Structure formats: structure tokens, C-alpha cells
Amino acid sequence: MxxxxxxxxxxxxxxxxxxxxANHPQVEISCVQSSSNAGKPFHEVHQDLIGDMEGTFATDLDLNVDVIFICSGHGKTQEFLDTYQVPENVKIIDLSNDFRLEAVDNDFIYGLPELNLEAIKSAKHLANPGCFATAIQLAVLPLAAKGVLTEDVHVNAVTGSTGAGQNPSRTTHFSWRNNNVSIYKAFSHQHLGEINQSVKQLQNDFAHDIKFLPVRGNFPKxxxxSLYTTVKASEEEVVSWYRDFYKEAAFVHVLDEAPDMKQVLNTNKCLVHVEKHGDTVLVTSVIDNLIKGASGQAVQNMNLMFGLDQKEGLRLKSSSF
Amino acid sequence: MxxxxxxxxxxxxxxxxxxxxANHPQVEISCVQSSSNAGKPFHEVHQDLIGDMEGTFATDLDLNVDVIFICSGHGKTQEFLDTYQVPENVKIIDLSNDFRLEAVDNDFIYGLPELNLEAIKSAKHLANPGCFATAIQLAVLPLAAKGVLTEDVHVNAVTGSTGAGQNPSRTTHFSWRNNNVSIYKAFSHQHLGEINQSVKQLQNDFAHDIKFLPVRGNFPKxxxxSLYTTVKASEEEVVSWYRDFYKEAAFVHVLDEAPDMKQVLNTNKCLVHVEKHGDTVLVTSVIDNLIKGASGQAVQNMNLMFGLDQKEGLRLKSSSF
Amino acid sequence: MxxxxxxxxxxxxxxxxxxxxANHPQVEISCVQSSSNAGKPFHEVHQDLIGDMEGTFATDLDLNVDVIFICSGHGKTQEFLDTYQVPENVKIIDLSNDFRLEAVDNDFIYGLPELNLEAIKSAKHLANPGCFATAIQLAVLPLAAKGVLTEDVHVNAVTGSTGAGQNPSRTTHFSWRNNNVSIYKAFSHQHLGEINQSVKQLQNDFAHDIKFLPVRGNFPKxxxxSLYTTVKASEEEVVSWYRDFYKEAAFVHVLDEAPDMKQVLNTNKCLVHVEKHGDTVLVTSVIDNLIKGASGQAVQNMNLMFGLDQKEGLRLKSSSF
Amino acid sequence: MxxxxxxxxxxxxxxxxxxxxANHPQVEISCVQSSSNAGKPFHEVHQDLIGDMEGTFATDLDLNVDVIFICSGHGKTQEFLDTYQVPENVKIIDLSNDFRLEAVDNDFIYGLPELNLEAIKSAKHLANPGCFATAIQLAVLPLAAKGVLTEDVHVNAVTGSTGAGQNPSRTTHFSWRNNNVSIYKAFSHQHLGEINQSVKQLQNDFAHDIKFLPVRGNFPKxxxxSLYTTVKASEEEVVSWYRDFYKEAAFVHVLDEAPDMKQVLNTNKCLVHVEKHGDTVLVTSVIDNLIKGASGQAVQNMNLMFGLDQKEGLRLKSSSF
Structure with missing residues (x-):
């Protein structure tokens, strides 16, 4: 365990x-730390956990573990590392964006299994990708792997309200968000850094822009x-690149028909669809922002880091409606 | 004007x-006071007002007006009256619940036009009813008027998130409220006071409970x-009581078929439906909580207080979808 | 298997x-029959199943199985039984309402595990309860078990659109149902039969009405x-009855705080809450209409009928948002 | 009248x-024809009209009118014109897409007031623009008017379910559409014809693509x-072009801050916002698809064709939430 x-x-x-x-057959949850809720039962905060797991939040993290998941929010991971003397043999999976970009002294492996499978298997410290970054990379990386990105890539992606965290705000107020749509951080979303980094890892000469419009959707998860760019190859050919790229992937499926978003909710899957319109290739991809876009992918990475089947604990029933 | x-x-x-x-043909908006937003243009706060009205919020209310609408929130009206010396000739329409219940020294008329039409016409100070209170009274008062309430009245009413005001909270967070349902203040909602008061105004001997379950719905407006009780009269007869009671009402319609809520959104209407099941009479009623349940009814009352047609400024296009 | x-x-x-x-460790899906979709892959109809299970719908059911789940819709089960010669040793779990009511020649056991646990374990033919019937019975049966139902029981229950099946209609059209509420089948819903039958199974002298208003909610699942009636016992006492009644239940939890509906979505749980207001006891209960209200409960019953742990295959991750 | x-x-x-x-002060509704609902009261079909207008649908159109609005659906207008001998002096406003594109023998004026104001004033036959076409043209035409469109224009637009009409279908089923997102008719939506026609009317040398991804949103209206392209001018300058272009427009407002969609619901307004990011200009625009995108714009055109103030009957209260 x-x-x-x-x-x-x-x-x-x-x-x-x-x-x-809670349902992972190879895992024992030793300690869940929370400053804001120390002492409370888990199901007082995550109320649907009633009957699924017992225990209370701890003030301090017990370091007698095999792996630590850091869910503290962006900018807090270094603080954690400064506070705690994490033993050498304890692996770290960081869900924040603090260590996703390569830098001197950054020994965190970027944890997108479809890109860095082997490196992840031997990683000690892992930076789990962002949610938008996951959906967009899984749509674009097969093109980068073929080296065919020679123009701007146009991306539009709609996210659920849980992407904004649980602090209430004007744009997460139900009266405002219900039946509403809006754009934020146009062309400047913080995930562009990791997306560009991964694209260049596969196509070093990529010299154009990923133009990304993030959209606030009126749904929680x-x-x-969707993204498109110019690629001069037949639809059949481009689809075959995607199928090749994902042939070993545990959770990515290349569909014959365009997906709708609810097909993946509550699962760790990513569904990808490719179609050509003249010289334009259009790729759509859908994920659950909190699962493949965050915690599910973190568990997938944990499975890889500990030599387990990638799907262990992640055969999740879709919520479907 | x-x-x-x-x-x-x-x-x-x-x-x-x-x-x-903004579109009322007999009104000139002289002054809109706001402590929190003094100095800002109206359409910076109520953003959809762009193009509809110009002006900025004032720090202090200018008393050179014919009527004052108090929208300050419950408990603040007395404070306002203590601060400002409102001239004798200025009428007051209070949207809070501060003066809805009869009391010594309370000269506010309870402003439900279907109940107190004549008194409203000559009112100087008016207490505008609560939203739940409006929907429920319009469903039950025709029975009280006939004096047939001889058992408990069972009420269930679902409200939109705007009923909870604009301060963000756990239960108005989109991620929580979307696709969710819950109950609050079971059998103890503060509007029960004014509902019981009106029922007794029409049926003095009413000695049972109005058992009211308020429900948080996953919609903004x-x-x-729905309410039911025991009444031993035919459906035809009971329906005729309702049609009689509302035959002069400007905004209440007794329908042949059960309404759905969206039929009244963005209007000042209340739709009422009556059906019998054995000895049980079931009444459903629907309103827009912010219009007939608040601001529209306040304008209806203003129209009455100034001798205008009740519908002036209130022929509103339904939002319908 | x-x-x-x-x-x-x-x-x-x-x-x-x-x-x-698909994820049940003790199950092998041998044959899935569908007249309307024979020959199509499962994931062409249930599109989120991509990657989870392979296979195509069969025109005819292969009877070489241990158990048959009948999901054909109400009124079709007898037709199925007339068409197929189901071998003696093959168990049947019927999700329709065809055999829920006791009758001469009806050998189907009513499959509410919290009521008929032992009978279910030895059942050959099982009638799986209705969705509303499950939520309402789990709220009321502990009172019936104590024999304290001496007045009418007042029930209001809101259901998601999936309860109406997948055929599009006026009341499942998105443009109509979004942000809308309405009532249907007031006091006459077909599930009242099975609810009354179970109440009388526990309290034979129950001679009052279960007055049930079904509500169409604007959510899919x-x-x-909520239900209330008069019970002259302290809150503490009534809560203890519920805790006793459910102390062995695998999926029912008696909460200290009132639940919201999303706490159980995508799980087989039922959350129940009890509070007293004067002599009135108010009980709220929440389920996922398609899981504990249909297919999850059917699997729970299968587990019991085959001697497995009730939770086998039903430790489902909540969809939570 | x-x-x-x-x-x-x-x-x-x-x-x-x-x-x-119903509330237009200069209009008398003489005849409303409906084949499917002839003989029924208006408010039996449009149920929220109760109390707003009386009358029943007619089997045949009475031609003794000043103007005919054709709302029959695409492809039916020619059929109507073949069936009825519309007198010379009766104006026609066609809401279908049958006559929007210029052609020999097509004497319908394209009814976008911000583009063809003077022509509309003297039009006898008018083709009312499509909903997407309206939102997109109002975002792009000020650039075309300056002749600065020298690259592809990238458009993403999300529409409500009412855009798909009232016939129920898989993609308008509530259980499917709630909390869901999907794309359709990528790069090939039928409104591209009229959009390109208008762009070329203002910038004859436009020789690039308008790349348009239509998105199904999970809201009714x-x-x-959003659209972007490359324009080498300062943000200040581009904004000034938009303000100039719309300085006489009755319903278009150029905002300082990016709009959200609900700001315009239930009104005839279009809100436009412009920002520069490097050489990229990003324009967002929002409308109500059934009002400025259909019936409201049709009334605006009627007002112009009859010499009335454009806003007559169109000072609509926003639904706001």
C-alpha cells in the first residue's frame, strides 16, 4: 500500500x-492537512464523502508517507518545502503551477503522461499540469510531434466554475453566472507558458503564437x-497521426465524431476529435477540469511513479448527465 | 411627472x-442614493442599464422628491427615518420587512393591492410585501375571503437565488447551486408573519397553521x-371564488391549466391555478420574485398612490425563455 | 463471475x-439486447462508455446468463416473459413498475433492501423500486416501523429530467425546462401504490393519505x-429511530445537517435528515434518481441475490459539482 | 396606427x-396566421401572453394590413409569396434567410440598420438578418468600414438553444444540453454568406476568410x-473607429469593459467591446438572439420603414438575471 x-x-x-x-485499491490515506479546517471530519468539508472515508484534517502534515500531494494553491509550494523537511525518499506531486516551467534548480518533472511517460515513471518530484493546459496540449501535441505547426494556433476553451476555486466572487455568483458567458485573460492566460514549453519540446522550431481565448462557461465542471491551424495533409493522414500518438495512452481516445463535453465528466478521460476544412485542421478536446485536468491526472502520475497500472483507481463511472 | x-x-x-x-412615462428619477457606490454611474453597478439611463449614485438622498423608495435591506428603514427629516408631503414606499406587521405607531399600509386597494390609494407610507409573501397570499387569500380555511395550509415554494441578495455566500456559489436543491428555514420563514396577518384580516377566525417549506431553487429569478388544504366545495365553485376575487386585479390571472414558472418572468404578473383532488384544493401561483415580488409591486403601489393606472410603466415584455 | x-x-x-x-469485479456482461439499436456499438448510444466497454447491442437476448436486467420501460416486462422462455435458474431483475405491487401469481420480490433484505437474498424474481418511491420510502419507513403514522403524510419531491426518459417532449425541451419549475400528477403519481404498500407492510393500520406533489426540477439527475407529519416524540427520539432503522444499511446515512441534493449525485447513497418543529417531524431525503433510484439499486439487489457484499461495484465516486 | x-x-x-x-404604441396587430395552431388563442401557444393580448390564430392571412412579418421558417417565404397576392402598398419584413443574399430579381433590402440605414427607410421588402450574422457583423463591420481587414478573421460565437427552434431534438433535450458544450457546422454556418456580403459592401477588396466556429451553449437565449484579426493601429484609434461607426446607432453601445452576455438579454441592444493585444484586435459583442438577432431588429426595421423613432416599442426592460 x-x-x-x-x-x-x-x-x-x-x-x-x-x-x-478513497477507492484506490493500492492507497492508504495517512494524513490530510488543512490549516483552515484542522480538526474537522473530512465529510464536514467535502460533504459527499459521508460513508466513503473517515478521519479528520490535521494541522500539520505527517511526513511518514510515501508520497505527498500538494493542493495548497498557486505560490504556496515553495513555502511548504521551506517549512517541512521532506525526506529524500518521499515523492512529491504538486498540483500548483509553481514548478511547471523548466528552470535551473527545478527538478520537478512536468507530469503530462502522454508527453513525458518515461520521465514520470522515474520522477521523484512532479509538477501536475494545469486544466486548460491539459486539454489544449492533448489537442495540439500530435501536430507538434509531426513538426507541422507553421502558423498561429487558434484556441478557444470554455471552463466550468470550479476552475475558479471555491472562494465566492462576482463571477462565481449563481445569479450572475447562470445562463451567462464571458471571456477573461484574453491571449494571456498563465497556462500558455506550459503549453508553449511542451509544444517546443516536440517541435523545437515552433515560432508562432498560440492565441488562446479562455471562456467562463455556465457549468461547474x-x-x-477547440483549436485550429493550417496543416497541409489530408484528414485521413492527420487523424492517423493522432491515433498513433495516443495508441498507448490509457485515457485519451480519438473519436470519429465530434465530442460533447459531458461525455467525460467525472472521468479521467480526454476525448479528441480531428477534422479538416480545406487547409484548416480543427481539433476539439474535452476533459473534466478537476479530474484529467487536476486530481485524476495526479493519481495517474502517482500510479506511474509507483509502477502501477495507470488506470488503477481511475476506472470511474461517468456522471453522464 | x-x-x-x-x-x-x-x-x-x-x-x-x-x-x-427608466421607462415609466410619468416618472422622473431625481436621486438615487448609495453609500457603497456613491459617485459611480448607474450602469457601472447595474451594467445592463447602459443606454437606458444616465446619472450617478448620490452620497445623500435629495429630499426634494414626491416619493422615496427605500431599498436598503431589512432593518435599515428606521435608521433612514431617523437620519433624514422626510417632509410631510413626501410619500415613502419601503421594500424592507421593517413595517409590514401592524403595530402601535406603525402608519405604513401593507401594500398588497389585491388585498388593500383602497387603503393603498390614500397611503402616505407603504410597506411593500415580501416576495414569498406575495406569491403565497395571492394563492390563499381568496379562500380566506370565503372563510373556508378550517385546517392547516400546506405550502411549498421554490425561490431563485436573487432572493438571497447579491452578497456571495456558500449557497449562492455557482459551483454549489447549479443543479442543486435544498430547504431552509423550514416552517419558520420570516414572511409567515405578514401572510398570517393578511389571512386573518379576511378570515378573523383562522386558527390553524400555515406550514411553509421554503426551497432554494437552481435558477436566478x-x-x-404550491399550497393545499381541505375545502369542501366543488372545483367549479372554488375556481369561481378565485375569478371573483381577482376580477378587478390588474396583474393576477386565474388560469385553466397549471402554470410553469417561466410564464411570468420579467413581468409584474401573478398566475394562479386551482384544482380539486377529493376534498383537497391545490393552488399553484407563480411570480417573478424581484418584480411582482418586490420592485414591480412597489411601482404598482406608487401608481395607485398617485392616482395612475396600475399598469403604467408595468406593461413589461416577458423574458419567456 | x-x-x-x-x-x-x-x-x-x-x-x-x-x-x-463495466467496473463491477464479479460481473461479465454477456448480452445487451436493444431492438432500436441492434448492431450498434454500445458507445455509439451511450457515448461516454468509450474506452470502458466494447461490444454491440444484440437483436435477441442470449439466455445463457445468470441474471437478466429488464430495462424495457413500463408495461413491457410481461411481453418479454411471454416471448422468451427464461430458464428456471436465471434470475430476473425488473426495473419497470410492472410487478411492484403484490398480486396473485406475482412472485416478484419488491427490491428495497432496507425493507426486504432477507427476502431479496433468496429472490429469484425481483421488482426494482421506482425512483420517487425509493426516496420517499427511505424517508418515511422508519416512522411506519414504529407505528407512529397517525395523520396524513405531506410529501413534496423534485426530480431531474432524466426521470422522464430520453424521448424529447415539450417538458424536456431545454428552452422550456431551463430555469423553470412545474408540478405534474398532483396527488396521483403512480409510485404511490408501492409507497403505500410498503408503509402498510410495516404499519398495517396506516389509514391516512400520503399526499404527494411531484415537481419537475431544472436539473438532469x-x-x-421532503415530507412531514405529526409525531409526538422528541427530536432526539425520532432521530434514534432512524439511526436504528438504518444501522445495517449499506447506503443510507442519517445526517446531522440537512442535505443538499448534489451530495449524492452519481452514487448509490441516500442521505436522510430528521428535525422536529413542534409536533411536526420533517424528513428530507436525497438520492440519484438513476442510481439508488434505479440502476444502482438494481445492482445492489443483484449483489444480495448472489451473496456478494452489497457495495460490490457500487463504491462510486460522487460527481460532487 | x-x-x-x-x-x-x-x-x-x-x-x-x-x-x-403587444406594447408598441403605433401598432395594431390585425392578423396572426398559423397553419399549425389556427383557431387557438395566442396565449395557448405563447403562454406568457396571458393578459397582454387577446385573439386567435387565423388560418389565412388577411392582406388588409400595412406590413407583413414572415416568421415561417427558412425556405417558406417564396411559397408564401406564390400563394398570396400581396398588394403593392403592403411592406414585407422577412425573418427567414431566403432573401438575404443579393441576387437578380431580389428586391429585398438587407435589414441591418447599422449598415443600410437609408436604404431601409425606403425599403418595401426587407430581409431581416440572421442572429449570428447580426452579432458578428456588428463586431467586424467598423473594421471593414476602415478597410483594414487584411488577414483572416477568427470568430467564435456561442448561441442559446432557442436558436435551434422549438422542435425537440437530441441536442435540445434538457438532459443532454444542461451543463454541456459542443460545436456544430464548423467553418460552414449558413450565416457566413450574409456576413461576407456585408463585409465586402464596406471593404470591397476583402479577400480572406471569416473562420467561424458556432458553439451550442447551455442557455436558452x-x-x-468574439472575433480577432490583425490590425496595426493603436487600441485608442481602433476604439475611436467603433465609436464613430456607432455614434448614431440606436441600440449599439461600445463599452469600456468587456461585456457578459446577460447584460443584453430581453433587449434590442448590442454591446461591443474592443481591445488590442499586440497587433491583434479582439472584439466581443453580445445580443439577445431572438430580439436584436430576430424579432426586435425586425421591429426596429419596421420603425425605420414607417418613419418612426427606431426605439419606438423597443425600450424593453432587461431581464438582467
Whole structure:
């Protein structure tokens, strides 16, 4: 059994992580730390956990674990590492964006299994990708792998309200968000850094822009991403690149028909669809922002880091409606 | 032209009031006070007002008006009256629940036009009914008028999130409220006071309970109320009581078929439906909680207080979908 | 391994059944029959099943199975039994309402595990309860078990659109149902038969009405039920009855705080809450209408009928948002 | 008073048209034809019209009117013109897409007031623009008017379910559409014809593509459109072009801050916002698809054709939530 510790246990991603790990056959949840909710039972904060797991949030993380998931929010991971002396043999999976970009002294492996499978298997420290970054990379990387990105890539992606975290705000107020649509951080979303990094990892000469419009959708969970660019190859050929790229992938499926977003909710899957319109290739991809876009992918990475089947604990029933 | 002042201009009910008054042919909006947003243009706070009305929120209310609408929130009206020396000739329409219940020294008329039409016409100070209270009274008062309430009245009413105001909270967070249902203040909602008061105004011997379960619905606007009790009369007869009771009503319609809530959204209407099942009479009623349940009814009352047609400024296009 | 056959495989309940059985460790899905979709891959109809299970719908059911789930819709089960010669040793779990009521020649056991646990364990033919019937019985049966139902029971329950099946209609049209509420089949819903039957099974002298208003909610999944009646016992005492009644239940939890509906979505749980207001006891209960209200409960019954742990295959991750 | 006839009175656009015309001070509704609902009262089909207008649908159109609105659906207008001998002096406003594209023998004026104001004033036959076409043109035409479109224009626009009409289908089923997102008719939507026609009317040398991804949103009403292209001018300059272009427009407002869609619901407004990101200009525009995108714009055109103030009958209260 893998002994797991969780830091920042009260947020949305920690909640989803606990919901998954509660049924993971190889995992024992040793300690869930939360500053804001120390002492409370898990199901007082994540109320649907009633009957699924017992225990209370701890003030301090117990380091006698095999792996630590850090769910504390962006900018807090270094603080954690400074506070705790994490033993050498304890692996770390960081769900924040603090260590996703390569840098001197950054020994975190970027944890997109479809890109860095072997590196992840031997990783000690892992930076789990962002939600938008996951959906968009899984749509674009097969083209980068073929080196065919020679123009701007146009991306539009709609995200659910859980992507904004659980602090109430004007744009997460039900009276405002219900039946509403809006754009934010046009062309400047923070996930562009990791997306560009991965594209260049596969196509070093990529010299154009990924033009990304993030959209606030009026639903709690899910990401629907569409992107297009110019590629001079037949639809059949491009589809075959995607099928090749994902032939070993545990959770990515290349569909014959365009997906709708609800097909993946509550699962770790990503569905990808490719179609050509003249010289334009259009790719759509859908994920659950909190699962494949966060906690499910973190568990997938844990499975890889500990030599388990990638799907262990992740054969999740879709919520479907 | 009626010169209007508004106190507490930044909240939901004030927003709806301004949207209605902006097109009222007999009204001139003289002053809109807001402590929290003094100095800002109206359409910076109520963003959809762009192009409909110009002006900025005032720090202090200008008392050179014919009528003041108080939209400050419950408990603040007395404070307002203590602060401002409102001239004798200025009428007051209070949207809070501060003066709805009869009391010594309370000279506010309870402003349900279907109940107190004549008193409203000559009122100087008016207490505008609550939203649940409006929907429920319009469903039950025709029975009280006949004196046939001899058992408990069972009420279930679902309200939109705007009923909870614009301060974000756990239960108005989109991620929580979307596709969710819950109950609050079971059998103890504060509107029971005014409902019972009106029932007894018409049927003095009413000695049973109005058992009311308020429900949080996953929609922003509207109230759907259903109530039933025992009445030994034929359906035809009971329906005729309702048609009689509302034969002069400007905004209440007794339908042949059960309504759905969206039929009244963005209007000042109340739709009522009556059916018998054995000895049980079932009444459903639907309103827009912010219009007939608040600001629209306030304008209807203003029309009555100033001798105008009740419908002036209130022939509103339904939002319908 | 239990070899499973499914009849009527294209509907909502069959879809949920397949989603659950796909990950059930003791089940092998042998044959899924569908007249309307024979020959098509499962994931062409239940599109989210991509990657979870392979296979195509069969024109005819293969009877070489251990258990048959009948998901054909109400009124079709007798037709199935007339058409197929189901061998003696093959168990049948019927999700329709055809055999829920006791009758001469009806050898189907009513499959509410919290009521008929032992009978279910030895059942050959089982009638799976209705969705509303499940939510309401789990709220009221502990009172019947104590014999304290001496007045009418007042029930209001809101259901999701999947309760109406997948055929499009006026009341399942998105443009109509979004943000809308309405009532149907007031005091006459077909599930009242099975509810009254179970209440009388526990309290034979029950001679009052269960007055039930079914409500169409603007969400796809879930049931939120509230009921109240008069009970002269302290809150503490009544709560203890509920805890006793459910102390061995695998999926029912008696909560200290009132639940919201989303706490149970995508799980087989039922959450129940009890509070007293004067002499009135108010009980709320929430389920997922397609899981505990249909396919999950059917699997729970299968587990019991085959001597498995009730939770086998039903430790489902909540969809939570 | 303008005597109005309506053809195809039972659909969504006819319903919105009636809701608007019911309160139009210069209009008398003479005849509303509907084949499917002849003989029924208006408020039996458009149920929210109760109390707003009386009358029943006619089998045949009475031609003794000043103007006919054709709401029959695409492809039916020629059929209407072949069946009825419309007198010379009766104006026609066609809401279908049958006559929007210039052609020999097509004497219908394209009815986008912000583009063809003077021509509309003297039009006898008018083709009312499509909903997407309206939102997108109002976002792009000020650039075309400056002749600065020298690259592809990238458009993403999300529409409500009412855009798909009232016939129930898989993609308008509530259980499917709630909380869902999907794309359709990628790069090939039928409105591209009229959009390109208008762009070339202002910038004859436009030789690039308008790449348009239409998105099905999970809300009933509204369109949120975003588009971007390369323009080498400062943000200040581009914004000034938009302000100039719309300085006489009755319903288009150029905002300082990016709009959200709900700001315009139930109104005839279009809100436009412009921002620069490097050489990229991003324009967002929002409309109500059934009002500015259909029936409201039709009334605006009627006002122009009859010499009235454009806003007559169109000072509509926003539904706001």
C-alpha cells in the first residue's frame, strides 16, 4: 500500500483527490492537512464523502508517507518545502503551477503522461499540469510531434466554475453566472507558458503564437477546447497521426465524431476529435477540469511513479448527465 | 411627472426598480442614493442599464422628491427615518420587512393591492410585501375571503437565488447551486408573519397553521408556490371564488391549466391555478420574485398612490425563455 | 463471475446499469439486447462508455446468463416473459413498475433492501423500486416501523429530467425546462401504490393519505424529497429511530445537517435528515434518481441475490459539482 | 396606427414579435396566421401572453394590413409569396434567410440598420438578418468600414438553444444540453454568406476568410461572439473607429469593459467591446438572439420603414438575471 499525505485538503482539487483515493485499491490515506479546517471530519468539508472515508484534517502534515500531494494553491509550494523537511525518499506531486516551467534548480518533472511517460515513471518530484493546459496540449501535441505547426494556433476553451476555486466572487455568483458567458485573460492566460514549453519540446522550431481565448462557461465542471491551424495533409493522414500518438495512452481516445463535453465528466478521460476544412485542421478536446485536468491526472502520475497500472483507481463511472 | 428618490440604489431590488422606472412615462428619477457606490454611474453597478439611463449614485438622498423608495435591506428603514427629516408631503414606499406587521405607531399600509386597494390609494407610507409573501397570499387569500380555511395550509415554494441578495455566500456559489436543491428555514420563514396577518384580516377566525417549506431553487429569478388544504366545495365553485376575487386585479390571472414558472418572468404578473383532488384544493401561483415580488409591486403601489393606472410603466415584455 | 443479460439496452437506466457493471469485479456482461439499436456499438448510444466497454447491442437476448436486467420501460416486462422462455435458474431483475405491487401469481420480490433484505437474498424474481418511491420510502419507513403514522403524510419531491426518459417532449425541451419549475400528477403519481404498500407492510393500520406533489426540477439527475407529519416524540427520539432503522444499511446515512441534493449525485447513497418543529417531524431525503433510484439499486439487489457484499461495484465516486 | 400581419405565428420568433408588438404604441396587430395552431388563442401557444393580448390564430392571412412579418421558417417565404397576392402598398419584413443574399430579381433590402440605414427607410421588402450574422457583423463591420481587414478573421460565437427552434431534438433535450458544450457546422454556418456580403459592401477588396466556429451553449437565449484579426493601429484609434461607426446607432453601445452576455438579454441592444493585444484586435459583442438577432431588429426595421423613432416599442426592460 502506498501511504499518501495531502497538503491543503479543503479545496476543490483536494476534495476530488480524496474522492478518488478513497477507492484506490493500492492507497492508504495517512494524513490530510488543512490549516483552515484542522480538526474537522473530512465529510464536514467535502460533504459527499459521508460513508466513503473517515478521519479528520490535521494541522500539520505527517511526513511518514510515501508520497505527498500538494493542493495548497498557486505560490504556496515553495513555502511548504521551506517549512517541512521532506525526506529524500518521499515523492512529491504538486498540483500548483509553481514548478511547471523548466528552470535551473527545478527538478520537478512536468507530469503530462502522454508527453513525458518515461520521465514520470522515474520522477521523484512532479509538477501536475494545469486544466486548460491539459486539454489544449492533448489537442495540439500530435501536430507538434509531426513538426507541422507553421502558423498561429487558434484556441478557444470554455471552463466550468470550479476552475475558479471555491472562494465566492462576482463571477462565481449563481445569479450572475447562470445562463451567462464571458471571456477573461484574453491571449494571456498563465497556462500558455506550459503549453508553449511542451509544444517546443516536440517541435523545437515552433515560432508562432498560440492565441488562446479562455471562456467562463455556465457549468461547474468540464473543459471544452477547440483549436485550429493550417496543416497541409489530408484528414485521413492527420487523424492517423493522432491515433498513433495516443495508441498507448490509457485515457485519451480519438473519436470519429465530434465530442460533447459531458461525455467525460467525472472521468479521467480526454476525448479528441480531428477534422479538416480545406487547409484548416480543427481539433476539439474535452476533459473534466478537476479530474484529467487536476486530481485524476495526479493519481495517474502517482500510479506511474509507483509502477502501477495507470488506470488503477481511475476506472470511474461517468456522471453522464 | 412624479419625482422619485431611491435609497440603497446598488442592490438587486433597486436595480429592478431603476430598470422599470427608466421607462415609466410619468416618472422622473431625481436621486438615487448609495453609500457603497456613491459617485459611480448607474450602469457601472447595474451594467445592463447602459443606454437606458444616465446619472450617478448620490452620497445623500435629495429630499426634494414626491416619493422615496427605500431599498436598503431589512432593518435599515428606521435608521433612514431617523437620519433624514422626510417632509410631510413626501410619500415613502419601503421594500424592507421593517413595517409590514401592524403595530402601535406603525402608519405604513401593507401594500398588497389585491388585498388593500383602497387603503393603498390614500397611503402616505407603504410597506411593500415580501416576495414569498406575495406569491403565497395571492394563492390563499381568496379562500380566506370565503372563510373556508378550517385546517392547516400546506405550502411549498421554490425561490431563485436573487432572493438571497447579491452578497456571495456558500449557497449562492455557482459551483454549489447549479443543479442543486435544498430547504431552509423550514416552517419558520420570516414572511409567515405578514401572510398570517393578511389571512386573518379576511378570515378573523383562522386558527390553524400555515406550514411553509421554503426551497432554494437552481435558477436566478422566480417563485413557484404550491399550497393545499381541505375545502369542501366543488372545483367549479372554488375556481369561481378565485375569478371573483381577482376580477378587478390588474396583474393576477386565474388560469385553466397549471402554470410553469417561466410564464411570468420579467413581468409584474401573478398566475394562479386551482384544482380539486377529493376534498383537497391545490393552488399553484407563480411570480417573478424581484418584480411582482418586490420592485414591480412597489411601482404598482406608487401608481395607485398617485392616482395612475396600475399598469403604467408595468406593461413589461416577458423574458419567456 | 456472474453472467449478465440486459434487455432494453438503449435507455437511460440501461446506460447507467452498463456504466456501473463495466467496473463491477464479479460481473461479465454477456448480452445487451436493444431492438432500436441492434448492431450498434454500445458507445455509439451511450457515448461516454468509450474506452470502458466494447461490444454491440444484440437483436435477441442470449439466455445463457445468470441474471437478466429488464430495462424495457413500463408495461413491457410481461411481453418479454411471454416471448422468451427464461430458464428456471436465471434470475430476473425488473426495473419497470410492472410487478411492484403484490398480486396473485406475482412472485416478484419488491427490491428495497432496507425493507426486504432477507427476502431479496433468496429472490429469484425481483421488482426494482421506482425512483420517487425509493426516496420517499427511505424517508418515511422508519416512522411506519414504529407505528407512529397517525395523520396524513405531506410529501413534496423534485426530480431531474432524466426521470422522464430520453424521448424529447415539450417538458424536456431545454428552452422550456431551463430555469423553470412545474408540478405534474398532483396527488396521483403512480409510485404511490408501492409507497403505500410498503408503509402498510410495516404499519398495517396506516389509514391516512400520503399526499404527494411531484415537481419537475431544472436539473438532469437527482431527487430531493421532503415530507412531514405529526409525531409526538422528541427530536432526539425520532432521530434514534432512524439511526436504528438504518444501522445495517449499506447506503443510507442519517445526517446531522440537512442535505443538499448534489451530495449524492452519481452514487448509490441516500442521505436522510430528521428535525422536529413542534409536533411536526420533517424528513428530507436525497438520492440519484438513476442510481439508488434505479440502476444502482438494481445492482445492489443483484449483489444480495448472489451473496456478494452489497457495495460490490457500487463504491462510486460522487460527481460532487 | 400601423396595421400588422404575421405569418407563421406559432414559432419562437413570432412569439417574441408578438410580445414586442403587444406594447408598441403605433401598432395594431390585425392578423396572426398559423397553419399549425389556427383557431387557438395566442396565449395557448405563447403562454406568457396571458393578459397582454387577446385573439386567435387565423388560418389565412388577411392582406388588409400595412406590413407583413414572415416568421415561417427558412425556405417558406417564396411559397408564401406564390400563394398570396400581396398588394403593392403592403411592406414585407422577412425573418427567414431566403432573401438575404443579393441576387437578380431580389428586391429585398438587407435589414441591418447599422449598415443600410437609408436604404431601409425606403425599403418595401426587407430581409431581416440572421442572429449570428447580426452579432458578428456588428463586431467586424467598423473594421471593414476602415478597410483594414487584411488577414483572416477568427470568430467564435456561442448561441442559446432557442436558436435551434422549438422542435425537440437530441441536442435540445434538457438532459443532454444542461451543463454541456459542443460545436456544430464548423467553418460552414449558413450565416457566413450574409456576413461576407456585408463585409465586402464596406471593404470591397476583402479577400480572406471569416473562420467561424458556432458553439451550442447551455442557455436558452443570447449570443456571445468574439472575433480577432490583425490590425496595426493603436487600441485608442481602433476604439475611436467603433465609436464613430456607432455614434448614431440606436441600440449599439461600445463599452469600456468587456461585456457578459446577460447584460443584453430581453433587449434590442448590442454591446461591443474592443481591445488590442499586440497587433491583434479582439472584439466581443453580445445580443439577445431572438430580439436584436430576430424579432426586435425586425421591429426596429419596421420603425425605420414607417418613419418612426427606431426605439419606438423597443425600450424593453432587461431581464438582467
Amino acid at each position: 502506498i501511504k499518501v499525505g495531502v497538503v491543503g485538503g479543503a479545496g476543490y482539487t483536494a476534495g476530488e483527490l480524496l474522492r478518488i483515493l 468540464g473543459i471544452f477546447a | 412624479i419625482k422619485v428618490g431611491v435609497v440603497g440604489g446598488a442592490g438587486y431590488t433597486a436595480g429592478e426598480l431603476l430598470r422599470i422606472l 422566480g417563485i413557484f408556490a | 456472474i453472467k449478465v443479460g440486459v434487455v432494453g439496452g438503449a435507455g437511460y437506466t440501461a446506460g447507467e446499469l452498463l456504466r456501473i457493471l 437527482g431527487i430531493f424529497a | 400601423i396595421k400588422v400581419g404575421v405569418v407563421g405565428g406559432a414559432g419562437y420568433t413570432a412569439g417574441e414579435l408578438l410580445r414586442i408588438l 443570447g449570443i456571445f461572439a
